[in-house]
Each structure stands twice: as C-alpha cells, then as structure tokens.
Amino acid sequence: MMTRRRTSSCTKDLTDAHGHMSSTGKFSMLEFSMMYYRQNIDRYEALQSSTHGLQDSIKLIETLKLSTIKKRFLTRDNETPKQKKESWSWKEQAEAVKWSSVPLEKSLLKLPTxxxxxxxxxxxxxxxxxxxxxxxxxxxxxxxxxxxxxxxxxxxxxxxxxxxxxxxxxxxxxxxxxxxxxxxxxxxxxxxxxxxxxxxxxxxxxxxxxxxxxxxxxxxxxxxxxxxxxxxxxxxxxxxxxxxxxxxxxxxxxEGKLSKRQTVYLPGSQSGMTVNITPYTLVKETLEEICTKLGIISQAEMEEYAMFALYEKGAQSGADNCIRLKKEEYIMDIITQMRLHQISCTLLFERICWYYPLHYDVISYDCTNMMYHQAIQLYLDGWLIALPPSGSKVPHKLTEDIIQIASLMWRIGTNDDEALHLDVCVEFVPDLVLTYKILSPTQIFDGMAKCLKHLDPMTSTELDFKIDVLDILRRWPMFGASFYKAKCQTEPKLGGKCILAVNRAGVHFLDSDSQKCVLSYPFTEVISTRKILTDTIEKLDFKVGNNRIQKIIQIETNQAGDIVHIIGQYIKVLNSCAKLSS
CATH class of the missing domain: 1.25.40.530 (MyTH4 domain)
Incomplete structure (x- = not known):
C-alpha cells in the first residue's frame, strides 16, 4: 500500500495541465534533464575526482537508468539518513522539467560562458x-x-x-x-x-x-x-x-493564425490561383498543390514545373527581376524578404520542362490555358521560328502554320470576322515574319480570311482552338525550349553572340540573328556542365561528346544557374522514364 501511494505521488508531478501522464521512459525530457541539466552535472562533478572531466560526469549520469532512480525513490524508507541526503529526490527531478512562475537563477543547461x-x-x-x-x-x-x-x-x-x-x-x-x-x-x-x-x-x-x-x-x-x-x-x-x-x-x-492565403499567377490568368501557406510551407509543397489543382497528379510530371518571384523592375540593381525559386525554400521567407526591403513581388507558376505529352483529357482548363499562353508568348516573341538561309525559299509548311495559328488566335478572341482588317491581322504573327518578309500583310490577311471559314465557333470551343494551336507548335523543333542569350568564343561556328536553347531534344546553339540551329547535342551527349564565377563574368562550360571524342564549349551568360538547373531537370526526367521502361 505504501508503495502504491508513493507511486501516485511521484507520477502526479509529471502530469501536464490536464492530468495527462508525461512519459518517463526512453527519450523523455525527464531523462534528458537527468543527463544534461546543469544541476545534475554539477552534482556529479562534485562526486568525481579532479582527474575526471565533464565528459566522464556525463557518462556516469548516462549509466543511471530511470528504473533505478524510481526504485531508489520508492525504497527511501529503508535508506540511512546519509543515503537520503546524498540520493536524488524524484520530486526534485520532476520540478526541473515542469512549469515554473519563478525566473531562473541559472540556465538549465551548462553553457560555455x-x-x-x-x-x-x-x-x-x-x-x-x-x-x-x-x-x-x-x-x-x-x-x-x-x-x-x-x-x-x-x-x-x-x-x-x-x-x-x-x-x-x-x-x-x-x-x-x-x-x-x-x-x-x-x-x-x-x-x-x-x-x-x-x-x-x-x-x-x-x-x-x-x-x-x-x-x-x-x-x-x-x-x-x-x-x-x-x-x-x-x-x-x-x-x-x-x-x-x-x-x-x-x-x-x-494569435494562432498559421495559415495565410497567397495568390500565385499562371500565364494567361488574371486572377491567379489561391493557395494556403503556413510559416513552414516549402516551395515544393506549393508546386505540388497547384499541380494537383491543375490535374497533374504524377510526381514525375510535377518535376516539369517551377515557381518564380517577379520583382518590380529596378528593385535589385544589376540582377534579373525574375528569379526561379528553389524547391527547398520557404514561401514565407521569400515574402518576408520582399516586405523587409519594401519591394513589390509577384509569385508565378510556369512549366519549364516539356518532356511529357500534353494530356488534354486529364488536365484542367486552367492547365491547358496556362500552357497555351506560355507557348504563344514564346511564339509571338519570335523564339520558335528559325529563319531560312539568305536566298532560300521559306518552307510552305511554315507559312501555312503561321496563318493557321493567326486564324486560331483570332477565333479565340472573337467570332466577328468582319472586324478583321489588314492592319489588325499583323498583330497575330511574330514581328520577324514581317521584318524578314516571310509573309506580307496582304498574304496574312488573305490567308486568315480563307482559314477562318473553316473554323466554326458553333462546333468548336475556345479550348478546342487553344489545343489546336498547341498541337501545331509542338511539332516545331524548338517547342518547349527555354532560351538564353550568351557569348561563345570557343566555337568558331557560332561567331561570338549566340542563343542557347534547351528542350526535350537536348541542348542547341542557335545563331543570334537567324535563330538557325548551328550545333545540337542530345542529353546523352551532354557529359557535364560546370559554372565558372569571376568578379565580372559568369561562364559555363559544357563537356559534350561520347566515349571516344569529347570537347568543351564555353559560353558567357548571366543565367548559368538556370541553364544548369533546366538541363538537370530534363536529365532527371529522362532517367526516371528509363527506369520505368526497364
């Protein structure tokens, strides 16, 4: 009976505010306090000889099991007065890990200074x-x-x-x-x-x-x-x-308000997508949440997307105002940094790899709309068109596709074909189409007028037209590519300035004027990439080739980190696919 009363008294000191028992077993805070709290280390240091150090004291404490301490407390009636004086009080140990209204006189742990x-x-x-x-x-x-x-x-x-x-x-x-x-x-x-x-x-x-x-x-x-x-x-x-x-x-x-609503913008979306973030939400988690909402459920395909922080122009002197966010970053760290510097910042979500096919039957309208606007912007900026050599005839298929895309874009915006005029139709083609006389305004107008007769808005939806545009562009060699301006002095064929393009087909070096592909290497021939940082110039080395012949192509670019990342992402996706097929 005495033992039971003592056990009840002992455990009472180790309950929380609502009567729940705190563990006194392995890895409990009570066990930690016995081994590492100052009061216990000081007590055992006093018992040790001067030849023994702190580590020996800790080792001694670690040998004392919790069950031994309990047993010692429960049998204190049989101890001599001297033993009682020297033994630890169970209550004293419990007090060390319990709430106190009294300020500390010394730290709980033994600190260096x-x-x-x-x-x-x-x-x-x-x-x-x-x-x-x-x-x-x-x-x-x-x-x-x-x-x-x-x-x-x-x-x-x-x-x-x-x-x-x-x-x-x-x-x-x-x-x-x-x-x-x-x-x-x-x-x-x-x-x-x-x-x-x-x-x-x-x-x-x-x-x-x-x-x-x-x-x-x-x-x-x-x-x-x-x-x-x-x-x-x-x-x-x-x-x-x-x-x-x-x-x-x-x-x-x-105040207990851990969740915050944050807007992330997608290409072509005016209102963006709202996600809930907490103080410990990672970029990776937000990416996965958005992908799930868009109908992208494969973990492998989620790797093709990234988030960016778009800063107000001039916010960071000498820096790109659109920065890719690392997946292991905390969203609130990014937002906090902007607020502390009073910089306006918008979070963006984009597709950066285009290896997997476009699953129109699975993904949501928002996802298709995002990919359409992302691809069409690259098209209108002229990045996807390679100019034919001087004096060569423009391929008929290219001009046919340009007129077809212009007609689909017109139909996406309106059904009023009477509003189509010569000065309006040119807004639906890249500037270089007119600059390099691939097509004249009259040819564009006549071609669109003819094509629109076959695009019936009564039988097809806006989404159908956007899918048709994507289906045309995905057959082009540079579809899905990320483009980077660079300089190359190590490859005579490039002649200085060049454009580096990376897509599912590999790494391509384009002529800076005609955008014609001069050199191209599939990912199986990209052996390694290495960033070289100097005080004024950022360089990137590409080791390319095979087991017999290898060479290094060096470029100067201020986007070396993004280039290395996108190449790494494609190689990661390729390796994942290879494992699945094997």
Whole structure:
C-alpha cells in the first residue's frame, strides 16, 4: 500500500495541465534533464575526482537508468539518513522539467560562458513575460520579448537547445493562473520550431515530447503540438527559416493564425490561383498543390514545373527581376524578404520542362490555358521560328502554320470576322515574319480570311482552338525550349553572340540573328556542365561528346544557374522514364 501511494505521488508531478501522464521512459525530457541539466552535472562533478572531466560526469549520469532512480525513490524508507541526503529526490527531478512562475537563477543547461548563462536567464524572463506569468515593465512589448528570444538563438546558436528546454518546461504541467499562459508557450515553441534546428543530442528527446503531445486528440494542445512536430521535422530536414520574421507574421502566429492565403499567377490568368501557406510551407509543397489543382497528379510530371518571384523592375540593381525559386525554400521567407526591403513581388507558376505529352483529357482548363499562353508568348516573341538561309525559299509548311495559328488566335478572341482588317491581322504573327518578309500583310490577311471559314465557333470551343494551336507548335523543333542569350568564343561556328536553347531534344546553339540551329547535342551527349564565377563574368562550360571524342564549349551568360538547373531537370526526367521502361 505504501508503495502504491508513493507511486501516485511521484507520477502526479509529471502530469501536464490536464492530468495527462508525461512519459518517463526512453527519450523523455525527464531523462534528458537527468543527463544534461546543469544541476545534475554539477552534482556529479562534485562526486568525481579532479582527474575526471565533464565528459566522464556525463557518462556516469548516462549509466543511471530511470528504473533505478524510481526504485531508489520508492525504497527511501529503508535508506540511512546519509543515503537520503546524498540520493536524488524524484520530486526534485520532476520540478526541473515542469512549469515554473519563478525566473531562473541559472540556465538549465551548462553553457560555455557566463555571458551565455546570463542571456539564457534573460530569455527565460522574456518567456515568462510573454506567457503572462511575469509582469512586463514599460516600454517592453510582447514583440520585444519574441525578438529577444529569436535574436539570442540567431546570434548565439549554443542557446537554441536551452530555449527549447525552457519552452518544454513551461508547457509541461502548466498551472498558471493566467489561462492563456500554456497556449502562448506553445505558440512560442511553434515559432522556434520553424526557425531553429536543435542539436542531435536534444533531437530525439524534443521529438518524443512533441510526439507524445500530438498523439492524443483529446489533449487541449493536440493541434498546436502537431503543428510544432511538423514544423520541427521540416526544419531538421531542410534547415530553419532563413529570414527574420516580420512583426505581422509574429503577431499572426501568436494569435494562432498559421495559415495565410497567397495568390500565385499562371500565364494567361488574371486572377491567379489561391493557395494556403503556413510559416513552414516549402516551395515544393506549393508546386505540388497547384499541380494537383491543375490535374497533374504524377510526381514525375510535377518535376516539369517551377515557381518564380517577379520583382518590380529596378528593385535589385544589376540582377534579373525574375528569379526561379528553389524547391527547398520557404514561401514565407521569400515574402518576408520582399516586405523587409519594401519591394513589390509577384509569385508565378510556369512549366519549364516539356518532356511529357500534353494530356488534354486529364488536365484542367486552367492547365491547358496556362500552357497555351506560355507557348504563344514564346511564339509571338519570335523564339520558335528559325529563319531560312539568305536566298532560300521559306518552307510552305511554315507559312501555312503561321496563318493557321493567326486564324486560331483570332477565333479565340472573337467570332466577328468582319472586324478583321489588314492592319489588325499583323498583330497575330511574330514581328520577324514581317521584318524578314516571310509573309506580307496582304498574304496574312488573305490567308486568315480563307482559314477562318473553316473554323466554326458553333462546333468548336475556345479550348478546342487553344489545343489546336498547341498541337501545331509542338511539332516545331524548338517547342518547349527555354532560351538564353550568351557569348561563345570557343566555337568558331557560332561567331561570338549566340542563343542557347534547351528542350526535350537536348541542348542547341542557335545563331543570334537567324535563330538557325548551328550545333545540337542530345542529353546523352551532354557529359557535364560546370559554372565558372569571376568578379565580372559568369561562364559555363559544357563537356559534350561520347566515349571516344569529347570537347568543351564555353559560353558567357548571366543565367548559368538556370541553364544548369533546366538541363538537370530534363536529365532527371529522362532517367526516371528509363527506369520505368526497364
């Protein structure tokens, strides 16, 4: 009977604010405190001889199993007064990992310097003030408390584990008279989980603490504990958030508003697509969400899409105002960075690889519309047309396709054929068609008038016409290509300026004037790419060839990173397809 009473008294100290039992087993915070908290290390250092160091003390503590400590506590009636004095009190251990309304005198963990110890004590006071367990003197605000904690973890990484331990302590068995204390502690913990990686030593204990609180839906803080667990796992895998949060973001998190609606624009879309993002949402996750909404469900095909940040022109001196976002970046880091610099930024979604066929029967209207507008813009800018050699006759099929595309574009916009005039029809062909006299305005007008008679808007929809345009363009050699202006001095055939084009057929070097393909290499002949950065010039080396003959083509470009990425994406897709077919 005595043993049962003592067990009840013992476990009572390890319950949370709602009576749920905290684990005292493997990787519990109690076990961590026994091995790494200052009070225990100091106690065992006193027992060690001067020839033994801190590591020996820790090893000694690690040999003490939790069951042994329990047994020792439960049999204290049989101990001598000296043994009672020297033994650890179970209650004393429990108090170390439970909520406290009293500021710390020293840090929980043994820190390298006295200055860090002092900062840890101040951070704990900031936690108490933020949670409403300690009066907040003027002019200190709640945001000041949060920023102090974040700043301390950022400037002194050794404090990250300490702050994590402080917050798990304050959210365990919280008996504060302030009803919001525990929830505010959990929200602070959410913030920390989004920004900072804990040490490998603390990791299993911290994960276990969060898993225990997120395992039972009946717990009051089950939802926010699940959020913390998800955020911490992402932080451990991808690294924490890079940029300091804005005051608005901190306020939103502290109010429990973790989800934010964000608009991402697609080519041809005026309103864009709305997605929900959290402080720990990755670019990759947003890409997958948009792809799913568009009807793209294959993971392999999702690799063909990317997101970009479009900055206002002149926002970054000397930099491209449209930057591809890395899949492992956090969306809110990008938004925060723009707000801190007061720069207007728009998020874009585009297809960058065009290896897989266009599944019109599966994908949504929005997806087809996006691909149409993306392809038609490249067409109107003249990138997809290769000019014939000087003096050569323009292929009839090319002129026929140009007139057909112009007619389809007209029908997509209107059914009023009487509005078609000579000065209007030229707006539906690339400028180079007129500049290089591939077709005259009269030829374009006459051809469109004839073609429109066969495009009945009563039997075909706008979507049908857009699909027809895509079906024409996808037969062209440069369809789906990404184009980059460059200079090449190592290849005489290119004569300096050139255009690099990358599509499903491989890597192509085009003449900068005629856009005729001068050199072309399938991906099987692209052995490697290497970026070379200097103070003034960015270069890119292509090693091309086969097992017998190889050579290096070097170009100068300010888009080397994007070129390497797009080539890598195509090779990745090709390898995936090869594995599936084997």
């Amino acid at each position: 006295d200055e860090m110890d002092k900062e840890a004590v101040e951070c704990f006071s900031s936690i108490l003030m933020f949670m409403g367990d300690l009066p907040m003197p003027e002019p200190i605000t709640e945001l000041d408390c949060v920023f102090r904690i974040l700043k301390a973890c950022h400037q002194q990484p050794e404090l990250k584990d300490e702050i994590y331990c402080q917050l798990t302590k304050q959210t365990t068995n919280n008996k504060s008279s302030n009803s919001n204390s525990c929830s505010r502690g959990w929200r602070l913990l959410t913030l920390l989980c989004c920004w900072f990686v804990c040490s490998d030593i603390l990791k299993p204990f911290l994960l276990t603490y969060l898993q225990q609180n997120a395992a039972d839906p009946s717990r009051t803080y089950y939802t926010i504990a699940s959020t913390c667990l998800l955020a911490l796992r992402k932080t451990l895998k991808h690294g924490g958030r890079r940029n300091v949060p804005t005051s608005d973001e901190i306020t939103a998190i502290m």
